[in-house]
Amino acid sequence: MGNKVTTAVFPVAGMGTRFLPATKSVPKEIMTLVDRPLIQYAIDEARAAGITEFIFVTSRGKGALEDYFDLAPNLEEELRRKGKHDMLKVLEETNMDSGAIAYVRQHKALGLGHAVWCARRLIGDQPFAVILPDDVISAEKPCLQQMVEAYEETGGNMVAAMEVAPERTSSYGILDVESDMGNLLKVKGMVEKPKAEESPSNLAVIGRYILAPSVLKNLDEMKKGAGGEIQLTDAIATEIENNRSVYGYRFAGQRFDCGSKSGFLQATVAYGLARPELREDLASYIRDIAPTL
Secondary structure (H helix, E strand, O other): OOOOOOOEEEEEOOOOOOOOOHOOOOHHHHHHOOOOEHHHHHHHHHOOOOOOEEEEEEEOHHHHHHOOOOOOOOHHHHHOOOOHHHHHHHHHHHOOOOEEEEEOOOOOOOHHHHHOOHHHHHHHHOOOOEOOOOOEEOOOOOOOHHHHHHHHOOOOEEEEEEEEEEHHHOEEEEEEEEEEEEEEEEEEEEEEOOOHHHHHEEEEEEEEEEEEOOHHHHHOOOOOHHHHOOOOOHHHHHHHHOOOOEEEOOOEEEEEEOHHHHHHHHHHHHHHHOHHHHHHHHHHHHHHEEEEE
8 A cells, every 4th residue: 555665764963962072073873882873773774674765864063974874995995905804794784875865954953843844855755754763673673664564554654652651751742542453553643742641642652654745744834842843743643633544553672762871871781782792791791780789
């Protein structure tokens, strides 16, 4: 049902102030989780879902992010000369074909909805995905791939969803569910950052979306929502008002909020333990310090 999703938008214009002073000169998206930048996890997930066109919404000071996906001929030649073919293979996985990535600037921090709207001319009239690199999701089958497979059956709009503690609803967009079909949720409304006592559920929208191009037209109105920002959640809610389908998708996997220091540290431990060459030493260290915690 509907067109195939081959384009993804990556909103990466944020200043990363929660990680200062590191982000004074290093874009948050290329801070490393074990030995890969956050953005590499997002790109790998997009590729697994069949994405072939990548749109980055950036801002001033993100040059290092753009350089990361470029070729490094001097480094490659040095590795080749030293016979480090395993490292060459790792490096090749970071390269992107010429023309596969496009960059647009968000000049003012006006919200996630505004960031997505900035990419409207490159998206055109096709369905598209949005991936927030701060949300790292560990899953046997990548989260966006799970969603794309479900979307091929439903069409419409789809957001990743997970349960959060009631006291945490004020930090998320929250779904008002019409019908619960297990992994798939038919949505009748969305509320951005409601208070716990006003929240329609505890099902929060996480940073993966598959959206119809009509969402971009909703964003044209530039309506300010929670926090005085242009919220993507509000533009998706307008889809429901216009009798267009919106679904939530309960993904299988563990989400880490790498936009926070604690979430980043938790992800580092989890991904470190998942690496065979690191597991024994890291697990031993954790066991040694556990009695002192």
